[in-house]
Amino acid sequence: MTATENNSHPTLHTCLSPALLNLYDVSSSIVVIIDVLRATSTIATALANGAKSIIPVDSVHECIRIGKEMACITAGERDGKIAEGLAYGNSPFEYPETFVKDKTLVLTTTNGTKLLHMALKNNAKAIVTASFPNLSATCDYLIQQKQNVILGCAAWKDRINIEDTLFAGAVVSKIKQHFSINCDSTQIAETLYNNASADLFEFMKQKNASHYQRLAGYGLEKDIKYCLTADVANVLCVYKEGSLISFAKIKALL
Amino acid sequence: MTATENNSHPTLHTCLSPALLNLYDVSSSIVVIIDVLRATSTIATALANGAKSIIPVDSVHECIRIGKEMACITAGERDGKIAEGLAYGNSPFEYPETFVKDKTLVLTTTNGTKLLHMALKNNAKAIVTASFPNLSATCDYLIQQKQNVILGCAAWKDRINIEDTLFAGAVVSKIKQHFSINCDSTQIAETLYNNASADLFEFMKQKNASHYQRLAGYGLEKDIKYCLTADVANVLCVYKEGSLISFAKIKALL
Numbered sequence: 001m002t003a004t005e006n007n008s009h010p011t012l013h014t015c016l017s018p019a020l021l022n023l024y025d026v027s028s029s030i031v032v033i034i035d036v037l038r039a040t041s042t043i044a045t046a047l048a049n050g051a052k053s054i055i056p057v058d059s060v061h062e063c064i065r066i067g068k069e070m071a072c073i074t075a076g077e078r079d080g081k082i083a084e085g086l087a088y089g090n091s092p093f094e095y096p097e098t099f100v101k102d103k104t105l106v107l108t109t110t111n112g113t114k115l116l117h118m119a120l121k122n123n124a125k126a127i128v129t130a131s132f133p134n135l136s137a138t139c140d141y142l143i144q145q146k147q148n149v150i151l152g153c154a155a156w157k158d159r160i161n162i163e164d165t166l167f168a169g170a171v172v173s174k175i176k177q178h179f180s181i182n183c184d185s186t187q188i189a190e191t192l193y194n195n196a197s198a199d200l201f202e203f204m205k206q207k208n209a210s211h212y213q214r215l216a217g218y219g220l221e222k223d224i225k226y227c228l229t230a231d232v233a234n235v236l237c238v239y240k241e242g243s244l245i246s247f248a249k250i251k252a253l254l
Numbered sequence: 255m256t257a258t259e260n261n262s263h264p265t266l267h268t269c270l271s272p273a274l275l276n277l278y279d280v281s282s283s284i285v286v287i288i289d290v291l292r293a294t295s296t297i298a299t300a301l302a303n304g305a306k307s308i309i310p311v312d313s314v315h316e317c318i319r320i321g322k323e324m325a326c327i328t329a330g331e332r333d334g335k336i337a338e339g340l341a342y343g344n345s346p347f348e349y350p351e352t353f354v355k356d357k358t359l360v361l362t363t364t365n366g367t368k369l370l371h372m373a374l375k376n377n378a379k380a381i382v383t384a385s386f387p388n389l390s391a392t393c394d395y396l397i398q399q400k401q402n403v404i405l406g407c408a409a410w411k412d413r414i415n416i417e418d419t420l421f422a423g424a425v426v427s428k429i430k431q432h433f434s435i436n437c438d439s440t441q442i443a444e445t446l447y448n449n450a451s452a453d454l455f456e457f458m459k460q461k462n463a464s465h466y467q468r469l470a471g472y473g474l475e476k477d478i479k480y481c482l483t484a485d486v487a488n489v490l491c492v493y494k495e496g497s498l499i500s501f502a503k504i505k506a507l508l
Contacts, residue, residue, distance in 0.1 A: 016270070016414060017271075017274060019273055019274055019277075020271060020273055020274075020412065020413070020414075023273075023411075023412055023413055157277075158274065158277055159274070159277055159438065159439070160270060160274075160438055160439045160442065161438045162438045162441060162442065165438075165442060181462070182462065182464060182467075183413075183464070184413065184414055184415045184416045184419075184461075184463055184464050184465075185413070185414045187416060187461040187462070187463070188414065188416065188419060188442065188446055191445070191446055191449050191461070192442055192445055192446070194449075195445050195448075195449065207438075207441040207445070208435070208436065208441070209438055209441070210436060210437070210438050211438075213436070
């Protein structure tokens with residue numbers, strides 16, 4: 001590809017921590033919210049299993065309020081455990097089709113929902129949530145849109161983490177030829193992914209990833225393995241008027 | 255190494271952008287200021303070539319003021335070029351022994367001096383500056399001190415960059431067995447370095463690193479190659495009472 005061809009492509013940036021989001025031109029971009037362990041993996045799973053919609057909220061208090069008002073499922077975690085006052089947690093295995101089909105979830109998480117609201121406040125052109133379980137659906141959408149993209153890692157309380165960086169790298173490796181890339185964080189993410197792609201779980205374990213330790217300490221290796229598996233809940237998760245909804249449902253509404 | 259042994263070691267963290275420094279416990283740590291292209295490479299070079307001391311300042315205005323007051327060399331850059339009103343720039347090749355021996359430099363740079371002042375304001379236990387030219391001297395010191403360490407990347411206007419991350423990774427790979435590491439950014443930096451170590455310059459070029467492009471655009475490949483070369487100006491650069499000074503000079507003063 002020549003430099004001239006490359007310049008005609010939309011841009012692709014990777015933001016490795018919410019604390020860096022202000023450095024990027026959010027308002028001209030599609031922002032991909034990445035919170036692999038476990039918010040965006042669970043969102044993909046619930047929507048793939050037929051949930052009507054997911055309302056992401058900032059606080060446990062707001063989650064309880066909306067849950068009562070709309071008689072929907074309250075779900076969420078703080079520091080990796082079910083938050084007090086909520087009915088369900090943040091594990092994808094809590095949301096099988098038999099449970100979530102046609103239901104609405106109100107969800108609050110430590111990092112992912114916070115970043116989503118930051119992107120919203122900064123007038124992102126569009127917001128989608130993504131993780132390994134819906135990798136391909138997300139990549140197909142980003143290629144089709146021909147818009148600037150920011151891969152936004154939710155991180156852990158602003159600290160950069162391995163798993164969100166790995167997912168950003170996985171997206172980069174799948175879509176890079178369609179974008180103009182002048183972003184060191186994007187290159188770092190892709191290099192990390194290329195090192196880990198043969199066995200993502202083993203890489204997380206070997207590198208003693210902080211979130212691996214945290215969840216494995218609660219006996220949640222099964223969750224980690226699932227959240228690192230590509231395309232097991234392969235729906236596009238789009239934020240629209242306060243809710244996350246699968247693209248299939250949006251099409252049905254049109 | 256067992257977990258118990260590991261816990262008795264001091265901690266090692268990597269901070270990939272000044273915008274994330276507030277997440278780390280600066281006041282209990284030695285902070286290593288890393289600005290590979292080119293501030294901390296140039297500092298090592300000038301001190302190795304016999305400069306008496308280097309006074310890092312935040313602004314061009316302050317640089318000019320001190321330069322006049324103390325009759326010393328004013329040096330610095332903004333956006334990779336010599337800043338207006340200053341006599342010299344930020345290239346290590348401007349500071350051979352014949353020029354800098356026994357002289358004092360006042361230096362201001364876009365990113366490195368800013369991070370140094372942040373570490374100072376946050377009461378860092380000690381501050382050293384480092385880059386590939388003084389890699390081994392820095393690593394030897396960090397191992398000897400047996401204190402917590404934060405590898406602080408100066409980045410580019412808060413955006414994470416490849417070269418500072420690579421240097422952090424080089425330090426990690428040399429000293430990790432002496433530290434307890436529970437930091438994803440540290441693992442990311444080391445993985446990046448392991449990928450690049452066979453030819454750092456070629457890696458920067460291949461990955462289209464933003465600072466590679468910026469400096470190569472000014473014809474400064476020679477500077478980039480030098481700044482990525484290990485131990486060519488192998489002195490420990492310590493910040494003490496307003497100045498950077500080589501450790502050899504500190505010992506001579508005692």
